[in-house]
Amino acid sequence: MNIYVLLKRTFDTEEKISITGGRIQDDGAEFIINPYDEYAVEEAIQIRDEIGGEVTVVSVGIDETEKQLRTALAMGADKAVLINTEDDIEEGDQYTTARIITEYLKDKEADLILAGNVAIDGGSGQVGPRVADMLGIPYITTITNIDIDGTDVTITRDVEGDSEKIKTSLPLLITCQQGLNEPRYPSLPGIMKAKKKPMEELELDDLDLEEEDVEAKTKTLDIFLPPNKAAGRVLEGDIANQVQELISLLRSEAKVI
Amino acid sequence: MGKKVLVLGEARDGQLRNVSFEAIAAGKKVAQGGEVIGVLIGVSVASLANELIQYGADRVLTVEDEKLGQYTSDGFSQAFMAVVEQEQPEGIVFGHTALGKDLSPKIAAKIGAGLISDATFVGEEDGEIVFTRPIYSGKAFEKITAKEGVVFSTVRPNNIEPLEKDTSRTGDVSEISVSITDLRTVIQDVVRKAADGVDLSEAKVIIAGGRGAKSEEGFKPLKELADVLGGAVGASRGACDADYCDYSLQIGQTGKVVTPDLYIACGISGAIQHLAGMSNSKVIVAINKDPEANIFNVADYGIVGDLFEVVPMLTEEFKKIKAAQV
Numbered sequence: 171m172n173i174y175v176l177l178k179r180t181f182d183t184e185e186k187i188s189i190t191g192g193r194i195q196d197d198g199a200e201f202i203i204n205p206y207d208e209y210a211v212e213e214a215i216q217i218r219d220e221i222g223g224e225v226t227v228v229s230v231g232i233d234e235t236e237k238q239l240r241t242a243l244a245m246g247a248d249k250a251v252l253i254n255t256e257d258d259i260e261e262g263d264q265y266t267t268a269r270i271i272t273e274y275l276k277d278k279e280a281d282l283i284l285a286g287n288v289a290i291d292g293g294s295g296q297v298g299p300r301v302a303d304m305l306g307i308p309y310i311t312t313i314t315n316i317d318i319d320g321t322d323v324t325i326t327r328d329v330e331g332d333s334e335k336i337k338t339s340l341p342l343l344i345t346c347q348q349g350l351n352e353p354r355y356p357s358l359p360g361i362m363k364a365k366k367k368p369m370e371e372l373e374l375d376d377l378d379l380e381e382e383d384v385e386a387k388t389k390t391l392d393i394f395l396p397p398n399k400a401a402g403r404v405l406e407g408d409i410a411n412q413v414q415e416l417i418s419l420l421r422s423e424a425k426v427i
Numbered sequence: 428m429g430k431k432v433l434v435l436g437e438a439r440d441g442q443l444r445n446v447s448f449e450a451i452a453a454g455k456k457v458a459q460g461g462e463v464i465g466v467l468i469g470v471s472v473a474s475l476a477n478e479l480i481q482y483g484a485d486r487v488l489t490v491e492d493e494k495l496g497q498y499t500s501d502g503f504s505q506a507f508m509a510v511v512e513q514e515q516p517e518g519i520v521f522g523h524t525a526l527g528k529d530l531s532p533k534i535a536a537k538i539g540a541g542l543i544s545d546a547t548f549v550g551e552e553d554g555e556i557v558f559t560r561p562i563y564s565g566k567a568f569e570k571i572t573a574k575e576g577v578v579f580s581t582v583r584p585n586n587i588e589p590l591e592k593d594t595s596r597t598g599d600v601s602e603i604s605v606s607i608t609d610l611r612t613v614i615q616d617v618v619r620k621a622a623d624g625v626d627l628s629e630a631k632v633i634i635a636g637g638r639g640a641k642s643e644e645g646f647k648p649l650k651e652l653a654d655v656l657g658g659a660v661g662a663s664r665g666a667c668d669a670d671y672c673d674y675s676l677q678i679g680q681t682g683k684v685v686t687p688d689l690y691i692a693c694g695i696s697g698a699i700q701h702l703a704g705m706s707n708s709k710v711i712v713a714i715n716k717d718p719e720a721n722i723f724n725v726a727d728y729g730i731v732g733d734l735f736e737v738v739p740m741l742t743e744e745f746k747k748i749k750a751a752q753v
């Protein structure tokens with residue numbers, strides 16, 4: 171099996187967010203593998219261990235993305251590819267990323283491509299399905315189980331809490347939902363091994379892409395914090411009084427009841 | 428100079444979802460005076476067309492085929508692309524539902540457009556359509572616009588006010604015939620778990636329980652409170668994982684994203700992944716034993732206390748108020 175994982179380095183949204191000049195301040199912030207992509211890495215490793223093959227983790231990123239790719243290698247992926255757009259792209263969007271990944275994957279004859287169902291920073295969940303469509307292969311999003319038998323694939327998919335059982339076949343792209351698996355932590359030997367695993371670095375040039383080919387279709391005009399809610403009010407007094415006060419606040423002040 | 432805009436109507440159990448009416452309202456904004464065309468895809472969906480028109484669509488196109496009885500990205504994209512080819516729209520709006528999330532990137536890829544997902548607001552600035560959408564798990568917002576090509580967006584349920592229903596409105600309803608071929612994915616079985624009645628993403632009042640509810644039994648008082656308030660019960664991942672309730676009730680990044688008028692979080696600590704699904708609610712009440720719980724940081728009103736004491740009291744008081752109103 172020729173397995174590819176699409177991985178994004180993301181800002182850890184557990185962190186406090188501050189904004190200057192319409193941009194998220196990320197100096198010194200913690201960066202992680204997008205949690206939903208971690209499910210993808212884990213699943214890819216389990217599938218390879220079961221039926222054989224090779225897992226290549228691909229990320230469109232910047233110099234620093236190497237760290238998250240090394241983590242995926244330490245978890246057990248075999249190879250990593252960093253498509254470094256640091257010098258070429260000022261502002262990309264989902265079209266940009268999907269176009270680049272598709273260009274990279276188009277001659278790789280992937281059997282299975284795994285991605286996260288959404289990235290916790292941008293939160294749009296577009297890249298997986300876009301890539302599948304551009305490659306001309308089917309995709310299934312938000313999966314919680316996958317069974318592969320030859321080229322036949324059976325999938326369970328989460329649909330707003332309902333679950334769908336789907337039959338399809340390889341080649342295929344899936345996006346991973348929480349519940350699919352429990353991603354492993356890289357072991358110490360895994361971390362040591364990861365240092366020697368192949369990490370290929372490419373730029374747009376290497377994919378015969380020009381900046382215009384991947385120019386974003388959308389433009390972010392501003393980024394801002396949610397409107398400052400008046401600080402929440404923690405009620406006081408005995409519980410019966412608090413309940414009374416809450417009800418009158420909901421009726422008269424908040425007017426929601 | 429208005430734009431021609433396609434809005435996909437989505438049905439559930441034979442009824443249009445509210446988000447479809449909200450999408451029409453968004454479509455009207457994108458159209459800037461142009462035509463808004465409702466699109467219905469499925470089996471015997473034409474009967475729903477009039478309601479789309481009553482909520483503001485100028486006309487409706489339907490695509491019906493027995494292969495479209497269940498949503499698949501292959502089937503629905505062929506149907507929707509047939510409409511795109513016929514109408515050559517300049518704008519497209521879907522609801523940001525499971526279906527909308529799954530289908531919209533494929534359509535965007537096919538037409539080479541940008542896609543503004545999960546918008547909570549649509550407005551106009553200097554003649555340009557601008558959208559607002561939450562990013563970073565709801566900790567920030569992005570104001571964004573389409574640079575070129577089709578203006579394409581999915582809208583988060585319960586955020587955009589639908590237009591007033593006007594039963595006197597009429598419009599043309601016509602069918603486009605498409606032969607649906609090559610479905611590469613086949614749905615074999617659907618296990619419906621989504622609870623009775625109220626669709627969580629459309630509920631006006633949500634009473635949500637977390638691990639603090641301690642058991643399946645512990646969700647009963649929450650259900651009672653929800654019932655008096657005409658609301659729905661939701662849950663944290665913690666409560667679902669502990670088997671206190673079904674995953675279909677889960678609210679958050681992995682679960683449903685909700686924007687009710689009133690959200691009462693009971694025994695929920697307020698992890699970022701939970702907040703991502705509810706922090707946009709208009710009014711948030713937190714009931715938690717731990718005064719340091721993070722949920723108090725997003726709550727408008729908080730009660731530090733035992734939910735098993737507070738929730739039944741609330742239910743009783745609301746019952747009294749209701750009785751007095753009759």
Ligand SMILES: Cc1cc2nc3c(=O)[nH]c(=O)nc-3n(C[C@H](O)[C@H](O)[C@H](O)COP(=O)(O)OP(=O)(O)OC[C@H]3O[C@@H](n4cnc5c(N)ncnc54)[C@H](O)[C@@H]3O)c2cc1C
Nearest residue numbers: 637638639663664665679680681682694696700701716734
């Ligand atoms: C990738 C990823 C995605 C996730 N997606 C989601 C998601 O979509 N939704 C989600 O909810 N979580 C999600 N999580 C999990 C999330 O991080 C938290 O673990 C989860 O929300 C915790 O649930 P909880 O608040 O019910 O439990 P806890 O954190 O254990 O909190 C229980 C709370 O109950 C209070 N309590 C206990 N007893 C009482 C009582 N008698 N009365 C009042 N209060 C009481 C406690 O003080 C505590 O604050 C996700 C995690 C990951 C890694």
